[in-house]
Amino acid sequence: MSARRGQPLTIQEIYAAVLRLVDEGGVENLSMRKLAAELDVNPMSLYHHVENKDALLRGACTAVALGLRLPPDDGTPWQEQLRALAHAYRSIALSHPALWSYVNAHPGLVEQEGGMWEVFNRVLAAAGVPAGELVRVRTVLYTFVSGLLTAETSGLLAGLDPDGDAETTFDAAVDLILDALGSRVT
Amino acid sequence: MSARRGQPLTIQEIYAAVLRLVDEGGVENLSMRKLAAELDVNPMSLYHHVENKDALLRGACTAVALGLRLPPDDGTPWQEQLRALAHAYRSIALSHPALWSYVNAHPGLVEQEGGMWEVFNRVLAAAGVPAGELVRVRTVLYTFVSGLLTAETSGLLAGLDPDGDAETTFDAAVDLILDALGSRVT
DNA sequence: ACCTGAACACCGTTCAAGT
DNA sequence: ACCTGAACACCGTTCAAGT
Numbered sequence: 590m591s592a593r594r595g596q597p598l599t600i601q602e603i604y605a606a607v608l609r610l611v612d613e614g615g616v617e618n619l620s621m622r623k624l625a626a627e628l629d630v631n632p633m634s635l636y637h638h639v640e641n642k643d644a645l646l647r648g649a650c651t652a653v654a655l656g657l658r659l660p661p662d663d664g665t666p667w668q669e670q671l672r673a674l675a676h677a678y679r680s681i682a683l684s685h686p687a688l689w690s691y692v693n694a695h696p697g698l699v700e701q702e703g704g705m706w707e708v709f710n711r712v713l714a715a716a717g718v719p720a721g722e723l724v725r726v727r728t729v730l731y732t733f734v735s736g737l738l739t740a741e742t743s744g745l746l747a748g749l750d751p752d753g754d755a756e757t758t759f760d761a762a763v764d765l766i767l768d769a770l771g772s773r774v775t
Numbered sequence: 776m777s778a779r780r781g782q783p784l785t786i787q788e789i790y791a792a793v794l795r796l797v798d799e800g801g802v803e804n805l806s807m808r809k810l811a812a813e814l815d816v817n818p819m820s821l822y823h824h825v826e827n828k829d830a831l832l833r834g835a836c837t838a839v840a841l842g843l844r845l846p847p848d849d850g851t852p853w854q855e856q857l858r859a860l861a862h863a864y865r866s867i868a869l870s871h872p873a874l875w876s877y878v879n880a881h882p883g884l885v886e887q888e889g890g891m892w893e894v895f896n897r898v899l900a901a902a903g904v905p906a907g908e909l910v911r912v913r914t915v916l917y918t919f920v921s922g923l924l925t926a927e928t929s930g931l932l933a934g935l936d937p938d939g940d941a942e943t944t945f946d947a948a949v950d951l952i953l954d955a956l957g958s959r960v961t
Numbered sequence: 962a963c964c965t966g967a968a969c970a971c972c973g974t975t976c977a978a979g980t
Numbered sequence: 981a982c983c984t985g986a987a988c989a990c991c992g993t994t995c996a997a998g999t
Contacts, residue, residue, distance in 0.1 A: 737918050745882055807991080807993085808991070
């Protein structure tokens with residue numbers, strides 16, 4: 590018999606429940622059986638919508654990544670666009686810290702993070718980074734932001750700036766690296 | 776009866792087996808039962824030497840951290856000492872990538888990473904960083920290296936530099952951030 | 962002091978069976 | 981098409997018992 594109240598059980602419904610469990614207790618708090626209980630469903634029903642636990646997590650990560658708000662290709666200066674990209678990425682990371690930490694430790698898990706890399710490429714090209722160095726520069730910049738967010742999601746950035754919050758420190762650090770980049774490309 | 780060949784089972788022996796398992800299959804490859812099998816011992820015997828699995832992992836991480844080769848306090852320039860510190864840290868991360876990734880995602884797991892923070896403080900003070908900004912600068916620098924190593928341990932840095940290996944990219948990135956720091960303190 | 966076996970409450974996943 | 985129950989091979993950990 591069907592213990593469920595409504596319609597079949599959608600993948601969105603499943604992802605939402607995954608986020609609830611992971612947000613509240615980390616990735617290690619997610620189990621197929623707990624997830625089924627959260628959805629008021631038999632554990633085995635999940636396997637009709639998802640290949641296995643790994644695929645489920647990958648799917649949830651991709652779903653979150655698609656929510657990335659990429660800066661548009663208007664004429665604004667590259668520094669501003671990079672800042673906007675960094676903040677968009679940070680916003681997603683902070684809304685699901687545990688899941689982001691998991692993705693960060695397993696890169697390649699989500700192939701296209703909402704087209705982030707293409708935008709990154711465009712802005713860096715506009716900044717004057719030669720095509721041959723693009724991937725390297727992009728990777729280094731990304732790792733920098735990734736490191737900052739690792740610190741922030743673990744509370745290492747909290748109360749670090751006497752006059753402000755973690756965002757102040759994040760901004761200052763991004764400015765630092767943008768200055769360094771600027772002095773290289775000009 | 777004792778299925779073991781020799782003496783009681785030392786904590787060093789246990790940590791060594793933990794490293795073997797984690798190095799070869801990641802932290803998720805470590806289970807108390809597999810570890811016991813690796814040591815040719817009853818699973819329950821482990822609990823006589825270690826409180827539980829979390830404490831075991833924490834202990835193994837601390838043991839590794841104690842192997843950090845800190846740069847001595849000779850008169851060498853601060854840039855060179857920071858580079859040496861970064862390389863010492865990198866060396867440990869690369870020798871146990873999976874364990875390092877775990878520590879990186881769980882900061883505060885190992886309290887004193889072999890006195891790394893004290894050395895960091897000393898060198899930054901020598902570089903002219905005001906005492907009030909020391910922790911913030913240190914944290915930002917650390918997160919930068921942490922991000923680079925996350926990339927390197929996941930293979931993102933491999934083959935990025937046309938003329939060299941991942942170390943070349945690592946060095947170039949460290950130089951970039953040292954330049955940025957230098958232009959702030961002088 | 963150190964080790965052990967049985968037991969408990971969990972896991973992910975397969976498979977044959979139900980509607 | 982979608983769901984389910986029983987089953988299998990795993991987990992971490994407790995506890996009473998052995999030497």
